[in-house]
Amino acid sequence: MSFDYAPAPESRAVVSIKPKYGHFIAGKFVAGSKHFPTINPATEEVLSHIALAGKAEVDAAVKAARKAYTTTWSKMSGKERGKYLFRIARIMQERAREFAVLETLDNGKPIRESRDVDVPLAAAHFFYHAGWADKLEFAGLGTSTKPHGVAGQIIPWNFPLLMLAWKVAPALAAGNTVVLKPAESTSLTALLFAEVCQQAELPAGVVNIVTGDGTTGALIVNHPGIDKIAFTGSTEVGKIIARAVATTHKSVTLELGGKAANIIFEDAAIDEAVEGIVNGIFFNQGHVCCAGSRLILQESVAEEVLDKLKVRMAKIRVGDPMDKNTDVGAINSKEQLMKIIELAASGDDEGAQRWSAPCDLPSKGFWFAPTIFTGVTQAHRIAREEIFGPVLSVLTFRTPQEGIDKANNTPFGLSAGVWSEKGSRILWATQQLSAGVIWANTFNKFDPTSPFGGYKESGWGREGGRHGLSAYLKGVGHE
Amino acid sequence: MSNRIDVKKTYKLFINGAFPRTESGRTYEVKSAKGVFIANPCLASRKDLKDAVVAARAAQHGWNKATAYNKGQILYRVAEMLEGRRAQFVDEIVLVTGVTKVKADKEVSEAVDRLVWYAGWSDKISALSGALNPVAGPYYNFTIPESMGVIAAIAPEAPSLLGLIDVIAPIIVSGNTVVVLASTKAPLSAMSFAEVIATSDVPAGVINILTGKKDEIAPWMASHMDIDGFDVTGLATKKHSAMREAGAENLKRIFSFKSHDPGRILAFMEAKTVWHPIGL
Secondary structure: OOOOOOOOEOOOOOOOOOOEOOEEEOOEEEOOOEEEEEEOOOOOOEEEEEEEOOHHHHHHHHHHHHHHHHHHHOOOOHHHHHHHHHHHHHHHHHOHHHHHHHHHHHHOOOHHHHHHHHHHHHHHHHHHHHOOOOOHHHOOOOEEEEEOOEEEEEOOOOOHHHHHHHHHHHHHHHOOEEEEEOOOOOOHHHHHHHHHHHHOOOOOOOEEEOOOOHHHHHHHHOOOOOOEEEEEOOHHHHHHHHHHHHOOOOEEEEEOOOOOEEEEOOOOOHHHHHHHHHHHHHHHHHOOOOOOOEEEEEHHHHHHHHHHHHHHHOOOOEOOOOEOOOOEOOOOOHHHHHHHHHHHHHHHHOOOEEEEOOOOOOOOOOOOOOEEEEOOOOOOHHHHOOOOOOEEEEEEEOOHHHHHHHHHOOOOOOEEEEEOOOHHHHHHHHHHOOOOEEEEOOOOOOOOOOOEOOOHHHEEOOEOHHHHHHOOEEEOOEO | OOOOOOOOOOOOOEEOOEOOOOOOOOEOOEEOOOOOEEEOOEOOOHHHHHHHHHHHHHHHHHHHHOOHHHHHHHHHHHHHHHHHOHHHHHHHHHHHHOOOHHHHHHHHHHHHHHHHHHHHHOOOHHHHHOEEOOOOOOEEEEEEEEEOOEEEEEOOOOOHHHHHHHHHHHHHOOOOEEEEEOOOOOOHHHHHHHHHHHOOOOOOOOEEEEOOOHHHHHHHHHHOOOOOEEEOOOOOHHHHHHHHHHHHHHOOEEEOEOOOOHHHHHOOEEEEEEEEEOOO
């Protein structure tokens, strides 16, 4: 007798996708000139056609944002600004199912995650920041109450709506207006968000959304009418942006790559740690900048942890993202799949041992089975480069200090995980780790009140909490 | 009139708690405001900078680990030592810059007071900039500011002593270590200040002081891959963008400052957020 899961598909009837989209500029949808297709990565079905913004569209968006800043938004009291943000949060909650379904169709992530993580957290970010709008004078040390002006914001494809919320909510609360560009492969929820702005009667031009690829992003980064750049994406592009704005007056925040260590000490609660390892690397197909992509195991428990991890991984349900029982969905694009395949192949070539969870992958769409590599050394590419996929590199250590040294041996410093049942060891390890977010006996938790961002080459600044808000206010202590 | 010939000081660099000459063997001439020769301080090289960064990196872990109370006391000790030798600093400032004794005296007083001010921040900054974050779930979540690592700095040309202390103190009070290039025209008080540091329980390598040319050393500071932050206060504003460009390779945090305030300390700190479940 077997207990198989019956299919439990979420209905897509709740969304209506237009065959073609334009940009959202000065409160109105305007037709685009060139278009490119956006597909469902789980089926390769073309969902719609997205406009590619060129110079004219970016200029128009910046102009609209500037006008809204000078005539409306900067003159409005924080109290009133905040009310618009509260409205947005409420409308997002009302239309949550629509957002979740659209996100899953466009991104490939499991509906369970878009429904339970991405969309509620996005609404929570607006609700949290709404309350800051009339309290900027209490935002603390080194921060003024003055916004930068027009913010240019470029976001990635891994959490399309959530990253929009992380960017737009604090910017508006602080009194900036924005020009936002969603990622090329995941524009649909940003365009639905534009409708929310309309329903909230947000003054025209406060939020402008232009769609496109990296060329559109470069137009935003280099636009002289923009005062502040906020980017989430790869460290490689982050450095290009840092160089591009070096010669300008623009303020910058960057939320970049990671290669997080997840350290399991021998006194960890092993079963809980195994759940944490799975959540750390396979959440959102591993398309997470803070993913726990390096498992650093104390030698004495390495065998036990790996045995249990393989048993657990064999139960991960990979497949239709719209199925409510799915754990791991589709890789977001063919390009990303190729990158994962190439890096995994380097693991084989450099002598690590590959093990993949036994699972049937759909014939259409982009898929990669949850995979671990053991016998990984610190020099291996899979221990140094961000794979951004469901691939875990396993290293081992003997003494606690060796574990910390291996964890910190990376130019990244975004996040880390520590597992131990001993309080003093947890606090010691969190102190030693060079990372901006440390999850102790948990992993991949996010909250609008909790600052998120990296040390070293993982970026500049924080998002969330008072620290994140300050990135959208002019500093008082320095230029 | 005495016939005694006075004993003049050789001005060297200050790296890892010692006073080496520059490895380059180069010096430059410093003259008094009246044009009289005073000294041949070192013209530091890229290699001197590298040596100083190695020392600063090696010292950082231990300095960061010192308690805030301890760091505060050590900074206060630096102020004590400076106070005790104020006459020497007044004389050097008068000699090199030509300002009045009253003005030089005021600068030294401010320098001492500034050290005392920053000393007091060591055990207060995290209470003011840290946070306990009320996340929506059963988790204990807090954010604390931590030191960033090794920070380079260009001290302003003037005031040569107060300006130097204004860059050093906010960088090290949080647990960073520093490599600072002193005022080019008025390096005497910087190198005498190194003697103050050497007798103040500041661990070797925490503060490293170079003398030389900004245009030569600053670009190497900006591009050095083991420097985490860079205070360009002493560099002309028009040169900042080139520093930011060079610093992008390791996403160096680069700032300049116009005043002294706690934001100056926080600029070279990183916020670390820790989550832990709450439960039985």
